[in-house]
Every structure is written in structure tokens, then in C-alpha cells.
Amino acid sequence: MTGRLGGPNGTATARRTVPTVDGPEELTDSRLNRAAAAGRAAVDNLEAFYSRPIGWWALLVTLAYLAYGGGAVMFWVHALVRGEAGPAISDLAHWLLDSTLGFLALGPAVFVLLPVALWAVRRLKDGRIGVRSTGFVVLVGTVFGVVTIPGPALHNLLAGAGTPLAEMAERILGRDPAVAARNLHAVDHSAWSESVVQLVVGVPVYLVAAALALLTVRRAAGARRRRLSPRELIGRQR
Amino acid sequence: MKRALNSSSSVPNAASDEINPAPAVAFIGKKVLVGVEASDDAGEVLEAAVEQMANEHRADLVIVYVEPLLDARDIFDPQGIDRQADPVAELELSFPQLSGRIRRVTGEPVMAICAAAAEEKADLILIGSSFRRRRFLGTSGSRIARFASCPVRAVDEKRAG
Numbered sequence: 001m002t003g004r005l006g007g008p009n010g011t012a013t014a015r016r017t018v019p020t021v022d023g024p025e026e027l028t029d030s031r032l033n034r035a036a037a038a039g040r041a042a043v044d045n046l047e048a049f050y051s052r053p054i055g056w057w058a059l060l061v062t063l064a065y066l067a068y069g070g071g072a073v074m075f076w077v078h079a080l081v082r083g084e085a086g087p088a089i090s091d092l093a094h095w096l097l098d099s100t101l102g103f104l105a106l107g108p109a110v111f112v113l114l115p116v117a118l119w120a121v122r123r124l125k126d127g128r129i130g131v132r133s134t135g136f137v138v139l140v141g142t143v144f145g146v147v148t149i150p151g152p153a154l155h156n157l158l159a160g161a162g163t164p165l166a167e168m169a170e171r172i173l174g175r176d177p178a179v180a181a182r183n184l185h186a187v188d189h190s191a192w193s194e195s196v197v198q199l200v201v202g203v204p205v206y207l208v209a210a211a212l213a214l215l216t217v218r219r220a221a222g223a224r225r226r227r228l229s230p231r232e233l234i235g236r237q238r
Numbered sequence: 239m240k241r242a243l244n245s246s247s248s249v250p251n252a253a254s255d256e257i258n259p260a261p262a263v264a265f266i267g268k269k270v271l272v273g274v275e276a277s278d279d280a281g282e283v284l285e286a287a288v289e290q291m292a293n294e295h296r297a298d299l300v301i302v303y304v305e306p307l308l309d310a311r312d313i314f315d316p317q318g319i320d321r322q323a324d325p326v327a328e329l330e331l332s333f334p335q336l337s338g339r340i341r342r343v344t345g346e347p348v349m350a351i352c353a354a355a356a357e358e359k360a361d362l363i364l365i366g367s368s369f370r371r372r373r374f375l376g377t378s379g380s381r382i383a384r385f386a387s388c389p390v391r392a393v394d395e396k397r398a399g
Contacts, residue, residue, distance in 0.1 A: 049310050217314045221314060
């Protein structure tokens with residue numbers, strides 16, 4: 001659509017034709033227009049995805065699975081299997097604390113990631129729902145795994161054993177003597193090693209978490225549909 | 239289900255800040271574009287408005303049904319989409335005497351409706367109350383009013399009820 005849509009004072013246009021590039025000014029104008037149109041389209045897509053409650057539910061459930069479910073496995077790998085040191089608080093409190101921080105910190109990333117992944121899989125030539133679902137899960141799990149690569153290194157830097165944050169956590173949540181004793185035998189790993197483990201272990205874990213989240217939302221949506229009467233269903237789906 | 243169109247409210251427009259309730263004769267032979275969003279929950283109000291505009295005001299109606307760019311149900315509830323009744327077909331069934339056209343477009347609702355209004359040279363745009371809900375960048379209704387080339391009227395579900 002390239003037609004001019006008269007707005008206030010006749011200046012507003014809906015979408016402008018990209019002008020022929022003749023000089024620096026028009027080039028800039030053209031690039032600005034394209035950038036503005038691309039930005040507008042991105043916001044429109046986000047708005048469209050979250051225009052239905054199921055978009056928000058999908059965000060919450062996916063974040064919960066990734067942060068708390070995936071976080072539990074990664075906590076087990078880093079703290080218990082590899083023996084990395086952390087604050088001397090109980091394992092349950094440690095997992096809850098780390099997962100909640102991950103839930104909040106990575107919320108914005110997943111908020112954008114879900115619509116982007118849907119946008120990407122809608123461009124697949126194969127429109128079968130199984131193919132799209134697999135593509136969606138692979139995208140969400142992989143991108144989330146990659147985004148969390150610096151997580152362990154940042155965790156050790158900010159909240160590793162002996163840091164002010166770790167001491168504050170011990171004061172607030174209580175010191176666990178068993179964990180404190182375990183910390184005495186903690187193994188120091190390089191940031192590089194921890195990042196590799198986060199990627200190699202994290203991506204498969206987050207793939208499973210993303211798949212479980214997708215199945216959970218689908219089952220919940222199906223159960224809700226069965227509860228609604230046909231009349232309510234039509235009214236809500238409009 | 240009939241509700242008076244006079245109970246609807248107007249979205250401020252550059253051309254006319256407030257649309258006064260117009261007498262029926264004002265719309266005879268005029269082209270009225272009715273914008274319906276896929277997530278529009280003001281369907282009944284819009285249906286009433288369509289009925290009144292078409293039957294009583296004898297306006298030339300163009301109903302634009304806008305489907306969203308991205309629908310979370312595509313991936314999270316695909317069966318929900320499959321089982322959904324076609325709202326366009328429903329409108330056609332509800333108004334067999336409708337002397338207008340129904341257009342189905344996919345895209346961002348504001349620009350899709352404004353573009354359709356410009357193409358159709360509409361005299362009035364009628365939108366549902368869901369367009370008045372605030373989103374990330376303001377209400378869709380206010381943005382339609384900003385970009386539209388004709389007056390815009392939002393049918394207020396609560397006031398119409």
C-alpha cells in the first residue's frame with residue numbers, strides 16, 4: 001500500500017513509497033523510512049502476538065519451564081556435579097533464588113523470542129503443524145541456551161562464594177553448614193569451561209523445557225476449549 | 239440485539255473532533271467502512287451498527303475483517319484456530335440482506351483499515367470498542383483517527399449496552 005492517507009494538517013502518511021535514491025538527503029530519508037517501517041512492523045508483530053491472552057500465558061509458562069525447570073537441571077550440573085562454589089545457602093533456596101533471578105532477567109528476552117520464533121517458523125515452506133512446532137521448539141531452546149552462556153560466569157562473578165551478594169544471601173536465607181562444608185572442596189573452573197558446559201548441556205535441556213512448555217500450553221488451551229460452551233467459544237475467538 | 243448507533247462515541251479526528259449523532263438521511267448513499275478486528279470482542283455491537291447502517295440509514299457498507307499478522311494460537315493452540323467459526327461467513331449468515339461487501343485482509347489493523355478506507359473512498363469508518371483499548375503505542379482507535387482520511391466512530395460496547 002503506497003497511497004497517501006491524509007492525516008492532521010495533511011502531513012501524516014500511512015506508509016510512504018520509498019523514494020528513488022538520487023542524493024544523500026533522499027538516501028537518508030529512504031533509510032529512515034525503511035528503518036521506521038521495519039521498527040513499526042516489529043512492534044505490530046509483538047502487539048499481534050500478545051493481543052490474545054494465550055500469548056501472555058505462553059510467555060509465563062515458557063519462562064517458568066525454562067527458568068525453573070531448566071534452571072533446576074543446570075543448578076544440579078554446575079553446583080552438584082561440577083562442584084562449583086556458591087553462597088552457603090540450602091540447595092533449594094539457591095535454586096529458587098537463581099531461577100527467580102533468571103525468570104526476571106530473561107523475561108524480556110523470551111518476551112521477544114516467542115513472537116520472533118513464531119514469525120520465523122511461519123515462513124517455513126512446510127506448513128505442517130508438527131514441522132512448525134519442532135522448528136519453534138528448536139529456535140526457542142537454542143536461542144535461550146545461547147543467551148544464557150554467560151550466565152554461570154556472571155553468577156560466579158556477582159554471587160560466587162565470598163562475594164558481597166553471596167554473603168547477603170547467607171544472612172537473609174540462613175547459612176547451611178552442609179553446603180558450607182561442600183564449598184571447602186569446591187572446584188574452580190575457568191569461565192571458558194563453564195560457558196562450554198552451559199552451551200553443551202544447556203541447549204538440550206532448554207529444548208526439552210521449551211517442548212514441555214508448548215505441550216503444557218496446548219493441553220491447557222484444549223481443556224479450556226472443552227469447558228467453554230460453543231457460544232462462549234465463538235464470542236471469545238472473535 | 240439492536241442498539242442505537244447514537245449511543246456510540248467518536249474517536250477524535252483531525253477533520254472533526256467530535257461526530258455529532260447524525261440523522262439517518264445523512265448516510266443515505268454514503269459509504270461506511272466497518273472495521274472488525276480478529277480479536278474484536280464488540281462483535282454484537284458492530285453487528286447492530288451494521289444492521290442499522292445498512293437497513294435504516296441505507297448506507298453503502300464495506301466490512302473490513304482484519305486478521306492479525308501473528309497469532310499465538312498458530313503454535314500454541316492450532317486446534318483452536320481449526321475449530322473457530324469463520325467470522326466473515328457468520329456475518330454473511332447474520333445479514334443475508336446485507337447490501338455491502340466484506341473484505342478480509344491480513345495485517346496491522348490500523349494501517350489495514352486506513353488503507354481500505356482510502357481505497358474505498360469511505361465517508362465514515364466504524365470501529366468496535368476493542369480498538370479503544372490501549373496497547374503498546376496508544377489505542378488503535380486514536381491511531382486510526384490520526385491516519386484516516388474520513389471521520390471515525392467507535393461503537394462503545396458499555397454505553398451501547
